[in-house]
Amino acid sequence: MTDKAAIILDKVCKYYHRGSETVHAVQNVSLTINNGEYVAIVGHSGSGKTTLLNLMGCLDRPSKGDVSITGNRTANRSEKELTEIRKNSIGFIFQQFFLIPTLTVLQNVQLPALFAKNPQDKKAADYLQMVGLGKRLKHLPSQLSGGEMQRVAIARSLINDPPILLADEPTGNLDSHNAETIMNLFEKLNNQGKTIVVVTHNRDLVKRCSRAVHIEDGNIKEN
């Protein structure tokens, strides 16, 4: 383990059962992502990309092996401890945004800070300003376009100032113009020192990353 490692996957396997079938989603994967890296995880559908991302985000536990986040080993941690790690170290961005429809844009961004018991009202407005939505604080998600919703989701992922951002198909639901905006934002955040791991099929996005990890059948084929 090195001080500069943001995420370390050490011989990680993930099996799960679907009916009588055992799915080997991730097989013996070892991977180190350093602080400040901008990494793309690519591969065909069902190759295990999202499972790998979920393991990095402590949403899932490995069947074998260990995952370390900013130097904290996660094996044998309780659900509460994993929640703390997620809260303090990781920001999530999803393909489907998952904004609360009855909360305003500003309130949606404030939500993770509420769970962290660290109200960041001013900071939330600043992040929304940064993603170009400073004038839409009081709008509801239903009044925004897909690209704008994704920018809100990015601002939300930043509110607790996590060192790591994990994004699952962040441009998957967006047109090329909005995808470009998001890619620019990721680049900007990476330049500010955030470690970013993106699961994507978008070749333009992959090109902008400092490294691409190719997954096939749960194994790293190319790194």
Next chain:
Amino acid sequence: MKFTTVALSNLRRNPVRSIITGLSLAVSAATLCVVLSLDKGYSSAVTDELVNKTGVHLYITKEGCPIEAASVIAQGGLSPLYVSEEIVEHVNETGLFEAIMPFKLFAITTDDGTRTDIFMGVTESVKSVKPQWVYEKGGWFTCDSSVILGAEMARIEQLDIGDKMYSEHFGKEFTVSGILERNYSQDDGTFFIPLKTAQSLVNSEGKLSAIALKLKDISTIDESKIQLRAMMPGDYYVLGSKELSDGILQFFSSTRVIMLVMVIVAFLISGFGIVNTMLMAVLERRKEIAYLKCIGAGGNDLLKLISLESISICISGSAAGTILGSILSPVFGNIMRGFLVAYIPTGNIAQPNLVIALTAFSGCTIIGFVCSLYPSLRASQIIPMEVLRND
């Protein structure tokens, strides 16, 4: 931003469902409020009227349990129990009493069972022990076949002073000599006739239902009671006003049980309603809850969030129900007045107060909250990956 902001915003997603759930609790709170108001009100009104307001301090009746004595005094019927009229003279000789009111009370039900008329044979001493006895028209009996009508009976029979009233049951014609002002007591539905006439109508010459006594000095009640018991035949009973009111309230206990069952049923319905609604709300939002966990929500955060949603519904529903119950209690009191069989007091049968309102409000809120715990726990225990993988 606070948790309550998020919780209240979640309730706005399906306002109709939130309102209906709140209404189910409102019905429970209103039911509890009405029932407690009626229970407290009836007990207070009976006690107030029979113990505090009436001039009667003691009753002499034939020995039996206080409930049976209360039945004879309050309702009449055709009880075989009677007090000999000769006792009145002995009681008078004690010099302890300011007023002595012998009376004969009986109820006559028509053959088809649709109507029951209450007749009370009285002497002029009735005025001394019934402070609420005020004539609207006319006055005291002018002959043996005179009748004084309670306000409700005058309204039903459409009779005025001097009109004739024929009783098919007794085959006798009465002349209306007086009509009483409405006092919202049993008097309103009573035919008052001269004591002697009443006794002869039911072939009970010299027999009384009971004797009501008003003491000169209320502080001598215990000694007077002992003295009276000593001079009465062994099978006579000397009953205090409090014992009488307690006896009457015993009649009310079965009604009380029925009302309690109503409250329990209302609570069960609204309790299951809360569980069902909140569980549906949680299951519908499983994916969203999973993502909330992804962005840092812990089990306790979700427990707090869902509980706050439930509490908001419970508080608003209980408050609305309590207010509604307090407003409707007098209406139900008046409805109940028409169905009471034991005794109809003059005062308000329903008496909502702050304690009752607080009991109804807090009781419903607590029950609603307890019922919401299971859905809240289900939400807090959602494992994000299970939901994300399966949905």
